[in-house]
Amino acid sequence: MKSLSMEIPLSSNKVFNCAILGGGLCCLCLAIQLAQQGIDVILFEKNSYPQHKVCGEYISMESWDFLIRLGVPLHDLNLPEITQLGISSENGFMLNSRLPMGGFGISRYSLDHILCQIARAKGVVVHENCKVLDVENIQESLFEITTSQGKHQAQIVCGSYGKYTPNFAKPSVETPTKHPNYIGVKYHIQTDLVANRIELHNLKDGYCGILKVDNERYCLCYLTKASNLQQSGNDIKAMEHAILCENPFLKKYLTQSTFLFEKPLAISNIYFYPKGTSINGMLMVGDAAGAITPVCGNGMSMAMRASKLLAELLLVYFEGKCTQEALKTQYSRAWASSFNRRIQAGQYIQHLLGKKTSTHLALKTLHYFPAITQKLIGLTHGKAF
Numbered sequence: 328m329k330s331l332s333m334e335i336p337l338s339s340n341k342v343f344n345c346a347i348l349g350g351g352l353c354c355l356c357l358a359i360q361l362a363q364q365g366i367d368v369i370l371f372e373k374n375s376y377p378q379h380k381v382c383g384e385y386i387s388m389e390s391w392d393f394l395i396r397l398g399v400p401l402h403d404l405n406l407p408e409i410t411q412l413g414i415s416s417e418n419g420f421m422l423n424s425r426l427p428m429g430g431f432g433i434s435r436y437s438l439d440h441i442l443c444q445i446a447r448a449k450g451v452v453v454h455e456n457c458k459v460l461d462v463e464n465i466q467e468s469l470f471e472i473t474t475s476q477g478k479h480q481a482q483i484v485c486g487s488y489g490k491y492t493p494n495f496a497k498p499s500v501e502t503p504t505k506h507p508n509y510i511g512v513k514y515h516i517q518t519d520l521v522a523n524r525i526e527l528h529n530l531k532d533g534y535c536g537i538l539k540v541d542n543e544r545y546c547l548c549y550l551t552k553a554s555n556l557q558q559s560g561n562d563i564k565a566m567e568h569a570i571l572c573e574n575p576f577l578k579k580y581l582t583q584s585t586f587l588f589e590k591p592l593a594i595s596n597i598y599f600y601p602k603g604t605s606i607n608g609m610l611m612v613g614d615a616a617g618a619i620t621p622v623c624g625n626g627m628s629m630a631m632r633a634s635k636l637l638a639e640l641l642l643v644y645f646e647g648k649c650t651q652e653a654l655k656t657q658y659s660r661a662w663a664s665s666f667n668r669r670i671q672a673g674q675y676i677q678h679l680l681g682k683k684t685s686t687h688l689a690l691k692t693l694h695y696f697p698a699i700t701q702k703l704i705g706l707t708h709g710k711a712f
């Protein structure tokens with residue numbers, strides 16, 4: 328890494344207040360909030376906009392006002408408001424419930440693109456197709472960021488690169504993870520499902536979510552253990568046939584819908600666990616600080632909420648009212664108090680929906696106790712922010 332970073336020249340002598348590594352949902356939200364307050368921000372995204380992403384595309388209503396304040400014209404996008412939930416077991420039982428807070432469906436293709444346009448309009452310097460290769464803390468409050476398009480300097484670096492930790496942010500000795508390895512697969516489809524309903528269908532070692540998003544499309548996205556794909560000869564279609572179609576509801580969606588992508592969008596090596604809010608002097612936000620299984624925690628809302636926590640603390644830092652050390656400590660505390668309860672609740676629900684028979688029994692029991700069902704759902708949604 329060092330030799331590579333020495334070969335790449337500094338792109339300009341400007342020292343930005345803040346560099347953001349990654350251009351996903353959380354990164355863009357953080358960038359916009361800082362730029363709105365006059366902070367100089369540079370952001371690097373290794374891909375380009377707009378782009379499809381593996382994500383269930385359900386956003387809990389807690390984030391609605393926040394996105395409006397950032398300038399996302401949610402009212403004009405004709406988005407489906409989701410108020411009903413159906414959860415099915417592989418045995419073919421469906422638990423129906425009202426969603427106490429509810430949410431809305433929007434594709435990442437649209438949302439990330441809109442946020443990028445807002446960020447640029449607010450003065451954020453966005454570099455697309457620009458991969459961050461290395462970050463060095465060269466002196467106090469001065470970082471050098473080496474990218475595929477040149478070197479840049481900034482006082483603060485926020486790591487918001489999502490679920491895959493790049494080499495420069497990995498500890499020198501990595502401890503092997505005991506957490507299971509998941510894969511995620513997503514399609515946009517046209518299908519028969521009412522617009523105000525999200526369905527979660529259990530399958531072996533995972534689940535599949537279906538809901539309406541923008542542009543008259545539905546998002547069908549599932550998560551399962553990587554071992555299931557391996558057992559199906561690494562063939563996604565074979566795995567869907569052997570595993571997903573065991574659930575009669577899913578069989579219907581997989582065999583009777585129109586698929587709008589030429590091939591499935593798939594990602595592998597997904598692990599869900601907290602990773603920490605600072606690494607090598609950088610502040611971590613969004614999935615880079617730790618991902619939660621989507622069935623349990625509304626990862627996008629958590630990522631946006633974390634961007635708000637961090638933006639508020641960074642503004643105090645840039646006003647000269649606290650040191651970098653104090654900033655790191657306060658951010659770590661704020662992150663824990665906002666998310667630890669939700670992560671624990673997520674682990675509990677994950678347990679409840681873990682196995683075929685126990686899931687079936689849990690859903691059948693919850694059918695008779697709607698108040699408990701509402702309480703459990705409530706644990707996965709936070710308050711509006």
Ligand SMILES: Cc1cc2nc3c(=O)[nH]c(=O)nc-3n(C[C@H](O)[C@H](O)[C@H](O)COP(=O)(O)OP(=O)(O)OC[C@H]3O[C@@H](n4cnc5c(N)ncnc54)[C@H](O)[C@@H]3O)c2cc1C
Pocket residue numbers: 348349350351352353354371372373374381382383384385386387457458459460487488489490493510511512536548549550597612613614615618621624625626627628630
């Ligand atoms: C299968 C699945 C379904 C999900 N469904 C839902 C759901 O329905 N609702 C919900 O709320 N959450 C859901 N989530 C979680 C949600 O997708 C994440 O929590 C959210 O995307 C986190 O946003 P982020 O900005 O932290 O990361 P990302 O959106 O992943 O953004 C990170 C960005 O960094 C870029 N990047 C990475 N490395 C570099 C580098 N070296 N240089 C430059 N750029 C880089 C990437 O290209 C990417 O654009 C789901 C997750 C999965 C896996």
